[in-house]
Amino acid sequence: MAAAKERVVGAAPAGYTALAVKFGERQRSPHYLLVKEHQVREGAGTTHPSRRTLFVLNVPPYCSPDSLSRLFSRCGNVQSVDVCEKPGPVEKKEKLKSKFFNRKTVTGFHVAYVVFRKPSGVQAAKALSQEGPLLISTETHPVKTGISKWIASYAASVVDQEELKAEVDAYMQDYDKKIAEEEAKAAKEEGVPDEEGWVKVTRKGRKPGLPRTEAANLRVLEKEKQKRARKELLNFYAWQHRETKREHIAQLRKKFEEDKQRIALMRAQRKFRPY
């Protein structure tokens, strides 16, 4: 392995700075975070303002947003830390994050956006490369891994029934209200022509139209086909008779050809040796 070869420790591609980071005191070989100032071409969004945001690559799995914010707090006040699987434009933060539904956690190695309060924080963070490796888990702020982490997450997976019930009820009330509003709106528009005089035909109302689904379309086509097939006479004319026979022979030939090919292949694989 490359271990024997000489290596430049902490090398970084253009624009990036490599920061050594270790889990704790005991570990000997560090991982390297690659950091740079976050830049986006078309005007940076509000969540990750361009001069104050530090883009971090290769964050180890045991390094949570909290640990990151602690690590970089010595470079200046950290406003927020966002982690995601891979770099890219961050989708708008969902407004109402549910405690129980659609929870996605970032696992494995990931990337992070650290937003400082001041631009100086970014520069200070880059300068960290001169110091020794950063420690993720320290005595004052231990990070749980292994057994203790799994026990903790087992405990966290136990839901509080009341809370869940309350959330579901609230959501469903909202939903019912929304549906009721939509229905009321549809009922109001029922049979009322728009400004060009078109009337929208829905499944409700007095004259329901066909549903516009793929299945319904296929069903109609199938019916048409059957109707046509019923009208057609089979093997009535002599030429039809001839045609069927010809078709039969062609089928046999095709099959014969396929079988021959199969045999040739099996022969090539020596499939005919009974010993």
Place this chain on the structure above:
Amino acid sequence: PPSADASGPSSSLQPAKLSRAELYKPPTSEELSQLKETEDLFHSSLLRLQIEELLKEVTLKETKKKKIDAFLHEINTLLSAIPETPETELTDQTWLPKGVKVPFLQVPFSVKGRFRFVPPAELKVVGSYLLGTCIKPEINVDVAVTMPQEIFQDKDNLNQRYHRKRALYLAHIAQHFSKEKLFGSVKFAYMNSNHLKPILLLRPQGKDEKMVTVRIHACPAPGLFKPSRFYPNKNNVRTAWFMEQNTPKEGRPPTPHYNNSILCDTVLLSHLHFLSSAATDFPGMKDGLALLKVWLNQRQLSKGLGCFSGFLVSMLVAYLLMKRKIVRMMSGYQVLRSTLQFLATTDLSVTGISLAKDVDSSLPVLDDFHQAFEVVFVDPSGLVNLCADMTASKYQQVQFEAKRSMEILDDWMVDGFQALLMTSKPMLRAFDHVFHLKHVSKLQSTCKKMQLLNELMDRGGNYVAAALPFVVSLLGRGLAGRALLVAHSLPQIPEWPIDAEPPKHKDVGSLTFGLLFDPEFAASTLEKGPQADHPEALDFRTFWGEKSELRRFQDSSICEAVVWKADTICHKRLIPEQIVRHLLKLHADIPESSICYTGALLESVIRTGQEASGTGEEAMVSVICSYDDLSRKLWNLKELPLTVTAVQGVHPALRYTDVFPPIPMKPIYSSHTRMRIKNLLLPSEEKPCPAYIAPLKIICHMEGSGQWPQDKEAIKRIKAAFHLQLAELLHQQHQLVCRPAVTHTDVYKDGYVFRLQVAYHREPLILKEVVTPEGMLKYQDTEESRQLELEILHLPYLTSSLHGLQQQHPVFGSTCRLAKRWVSAQLLSDSISEECVDLLVAFLFLHPAPFTPPSSPQVGFLRFLDLLATFDWKNNPLIVNLNTGLTGEQAIKNKFVAARARLPVMFIATPKDQWSSMWTQDRPSAQVKTSLISLAHLCPILSSTGLFFLQMVFRPPLDFYDVLIHLNPNQIPRHLESVDRPLKSFSRGVVKNSTSVKILFPVVDYDPVQCYLQELRDAFSDLALFFYDKHGGEVIAVLWKPLSFQPQPFKVSNMKGRMVTTLNNELVCVPNVEAILEDFEVLGEGLVKSVEARTEKWTI
């Protein structure tokens, strides 16, 4: 590693393409008739072509024939040049030079008579070579050498004198030939392992040595013996001589086998003439015989003492020709069919047949033969029984095979060619239980016990041949009703060099017996005999010995009966073993230590618990009882807004295929942390990890109704609300302890934990909905919808189908569990889905051809390995016809060929899943498939050397992994399930109990090793593969991905776990291996004992 399919792009099938012009051109009359013929006679042209190919492969090439002819000519000239010897006493063998030993067991040694060597009067090629029916791989040319009249005296028919002269004659020839350069090897052998009939084997020099074996038979001059001396009721071996006593004994017991062995030699030439007259103007006979011989070879019937030899089958075809059951117009395939049909319907051990045409009143009649022999097929001379050495059991096996083969040929769904002619049926795979008689010399005492002196004399002292028919019929009687077939291997003695002593009777090695069971009765514990006051009662008592006792039955009759002791199903399966051991001890004087019974050697790997309590069938039944009760409770649940329409289990335990079925458990509070508020227990950091309690997943379908929302997010909320409500109602109405969650509710019942998941049948559809820009509603599969469909639609269906299969085949479940245990022991359980293994095993039961469905888990498992090793996944879909719901098999095959490249590496089609092979879509990968195949290939090597090492099959090779992560046993919750049971075990905080009602909820589905594996795979799946035996493995094996280890240019998206370094003044990314190895320890804090990096193996 060996692989079943050839590599290279050209080796896979392409759909056939014929141009339109070719397809529709007017047919010639020849073509028409050919197409018509194939349509009528064969199921498809494929079978016809396959048979043609096979015949091409096995028949001898013309060029070789020329070489062989030349070789035979040279032998002829050499033979006539052998010098005469002066006459000596038979016992005086000093004239033979040291380099050759007489190929005959001369016991007793002293015998009257004088011998001299005179060059042969005649040399004739006889047998299959001249008829052109000998087939590869073993080309034997039989040459009959006629010993001149001068050699013989009166009474040479007596006391092996003829046989010894014959042996001396061959020894002299052998001695001379051994000096000739023409021969590559000169050896002796016994003809069909019959030690009375030594033959000389000659092979040409040089590279042709393997090509041909010339077998020299010595035969007497015609008219030397009076045939009447050898009738089956005549005696030709004197008891006094055989026992080496001086006073002649009264009574001359008939010696039919001895007589037959001499008669055989006198009719060699006439048989040749008979067969060649049958073969004239009959081209199909040659092909038919070749096919029949292949058929016999594949079933291991054509070699050894008492075999159904190629010669025998030729005579049988000639017989059928004589009886007009075969006509000369027939093709080879038709000859095969007619012969099998005849064998299937005729029992030669009851109604013998004879080729003798003219009825000579002086000749013995068939009844005489039946008295002397078990199987009767008399030759044209009316004197020789061609089946003299065959046991009735062997013939029954032939008959059974023929019946089975006829069924296969008549079944359109089976590839008859493959099943009949290309699949070999070794005993281990063909029979449900197999046992070996390790020391055949023990049969000597059997002969004594059964008083078989006359038989011994008749067989020239061969105690194996003398005792075998009696032992087999003894077993047959003891297992009547349980076994469909009791078969034995044919004693075989290998050839030996001419300067070695001839092999003794014990040199046949071990004798193997195979039992094929009737699944309904094989495991019954009771052997009911006649009523106590009936005369047969005594017979019954003597047969079963002490085991027989008087019992009173429900119908108030008092009968003799034998009751076998067996508590569990796995012990019941072994009742035949008890019977075999008991009877052999009682009647044949064979000690238990000489019997190596391999009925359940493997089952120890699926035993549950530490004590040998059974193999989990009972546990499975009790799980299912509890599940049935729960589903009844669910149906009848009151106050639910919507009713429950169906309750379907999806956990493997609910289809009998869980490797280790759950056992009722009750937690011990002291070894957990308590969470009082929520009434449940948590694993404790200080204590060993609690025993793994698997949640038994159940899908609970709710009634469809307008109240369901039609939006996927809302459906999720409603389902969660149902989970909450189910938990509450089950607690209120049935006092069950529940733990609801968002996606399920866990219910603790009878010591099991069931995981209820609510399903709404329209949900997958709603997930699929897409509205096109034109406003059309379309349904498109998404990952989410596919997953949900799999869970709530296909998996329940599969579970109920396999549940049904278990009802038909009681060992299906155990076979499946063995198979899964093996896959998992090879560390591959995460790489292949459980359902895929289930289906592979189901295939063995639904499509057993050419075998019968397995009736013991072991034979099922061995066939599973064979299926893995031999199935050609590249060119064939595996079609599992569950519930016989498939008819258009060909359509699947055609579609498969057309789309091969896009389909999964292992394509499995079932009636409900014909095109997508859903259980193999993501797993296994091509590499995993290859390694499965090569691992399966390794196993038969082990099993052919005996089953003694079969447990080895379950120990994975760890040599080729790059890193081994050793785990702390006290944090492995399933440690007790490992193949080699740990000596020391930890208290896992549970006791076996199922009665508790008010308890804190136990820890469910918590397996630290699985959590760890999940984290490892999340973090390092780009760089490495992780393998683990989920049943208590102590090691996680890691394999680096060589491609990811090549230095790569810097890429933002590809920096996971890597570092930047300079190589040849260029910036490149390489995996940060040292840090990753430390990560392995960090992530598995408390679980990992050590990380063993096998740096010496890395070549990256």
